[in-house]
Amino acid sequence: MLKTDIAFKTDLNKNFLPFITAFMVFVASITFATALIGNNLAKDWNNHMNNNLTIQVLPDMSAKIPSQEIEERINNITTILKQTPGVKSYYAMTRSETINLLKPWIGDKIDIPLPRIISVQTSNVIPLNTKTLTSEIKKYSSLIKLETYETWMYDLKNTISAVQTLLGMIIVLILLTTAVTISYATKSGLNINKKVINIMHMVGATNKYISTQFSRQMMILAISGGSIGYVISCIIIMIMKTISKDISDGIIANFEFSSYVYLQMLIIPIIAGIIAKISAMLTIRKELNKMV
Numbered sequence: 687m688l689k690t691d692i693a694f695k696t697d698l699n700k701n702f703l704p705f706i707t708a709f710m711v712f713v714a715s716i717t718f719a720t721a722l723i724g725n726n727l728a729k730d731w732n733n734h735m736n737n738n739l740t741i742q743v744l745p746d747m748s749a750k751i752p753s754q755e756i757e758e759r760i761n762n763i764t765t766i767l768k769q770t771p772g773v774k775s776y777y778a779m780t781r782s783e784t785i786n787l788l789k790p791w792i793g794d795k796i797d798i799p800l801p802r803i804i805s806v807q808t809s810n811v812i813p814l815n816t817k818t819l820t821s822e823i824k825k826y827s828s829l830i831k832l833e834t835y836e837t838w839m840y841d842l843k844n845t846i847s848a849v850q851t852l853l854g855m856i857i858v859l860i861l862l863t864t865a866v867t868i869s870y871a872t873k874s875g876l877n878i879n880k881k882v883i884n885i886m887h888m889v890g891a892t893n894k895y896i897s898t899q900f901s902r903q904m905m906i907l908a909i910s911g912g913s914i915g916y917v918i919s920c921i922i923i924m925i926m927k928t929i930s931k932d933i934s935d936g937i938i939a940n941f942e943f944s945s946y947v948y949l950q951m952l953i954i955p956i957i958a959g960i961i962a963k964i965s966a967m968l969t970i971r972k973e974l975n976k977m978v
Contacts, residue, residue, distance in 0.1 A: 703871045703904065704911030707958055710864045711915030714857050715954045719923055721853040722947055728846045731839070737774075739806050739816070744829040745799035752799035753781070760802060762826050767806060770822070772814030778804045857954075864908075864958055865965040872904055872969040883974070893974040901966035908962030912955030920948055 741763060749755035760778050767776045779787075784800050808814045820832050876883065879900075886896055 703868065703907040703962075704914070706867050706871075707864065707908045707911030707962070708915035708918070710860050710867075711912040711955050711958050712919050713915075714860045714958075715916055715919035715951050716922065717853050717856050717860070718951055718954055719919065719947070721850045722950065724846050724850060724853075728843060731842065737808050737810065739808065739814075739832060739834045741804040741806065741823065742831040742833065743802045743804065744831070745801060746827065746829055747799065756799060756802060759826055759830075760804065763804060763823055763830070766819070766822050767804075770814070770819055772809050772812045773819075774807045774809040776804055776806045778802065861957060861961055865961050868904060868908060868962045868965040869969045872900070872966045873973060875900070875904070876970065876973050893971060897967055897970040897974060900970050901963055904966035905959050905963040909955065909959040912958040916952065916955045919951065923948075923951075 743756060743760055743763065745752045745756050746759075764776060764778055767773050779802055781800065781802070784802060788800070816832065816834055823830050823832065883896060
């Protein structure tokens with residue numbers, strides 16, 4: 687199906703077109719993969735944050751013994767959490783754990799009362815009423831902050847959406863550049879094969895037949911180059927995935943790339959081949975009309 691009936695001269699295009707298409711497909715595939723990674727990370731963070739909230743218990747400096755008073759409040763809060771529907775588990779950080787957490791910034795010799803953190807994991811089955819929980823907790827003190835991450839996740843989603851839109855525009859720009867490049871290469875190829883085309887006209891070949899044969903050859907060159915770019919991009923992704931496995935913490939540790947995503951990336955070289963076919967066809971028909 688992809689073979690041509692005419693042996694066009696392709697001294698210029700057989701090297702230039704596959705190379706430029708490979709480069710364009712590589713850049714577009716990496717950009718597309720980056721957008722997919724951002725989407726996967728956003729889903730992972732959203733699932734994680736939706737099932738977690740934190741309660742920050744601030745020390746009451748007006749109390750006679752602030753360290754003792756904050757312990758009493760923490761005990762009261764954990765009692766409320768134990769009786770609240772939708773709370774799967776909770777953990778209150780001890781003072782020593784809080785000191786260890788702050789040690790890199792303020793050292794280990796701390797004589798002042800410190801705020802404490804209670805991390806809460808919510809149930810996937812029973813919904814948690816955060817407003818009711820907040821009002822119950824604040825009966826004991828106003829020196830309590832409950833963070834549900836909703837605002838943070840909303841801003842994060844908007845940021846990721848904006849980045850993905852930008853990446854999508856970059857991919858479109860790359861594909862348009864590929865179309866222009868193929869159009870230029872097609873014109874050059876037609877000039878090289880002018881004598882062949884004139885002979886084909888003399889023996890009765892129609893412009894439609896010539897354009898079909900020539901555009902098919904351009905598509906073959908584009909697909910061959912696009913396949914190379916796709917393979918290189920997959921290798922780069924595999925290397926990134928291997929490196930991420932050695933990182934135990936941080937954002938990159940959440941980097942996951944299933945085999946299904948490689949299939950999604952395959953759409954880039956396919957689109958490049960289609961663009962090559964259409965761009966070459968339109969350019970050839972326009973140029974052949976000038977020759978008549």
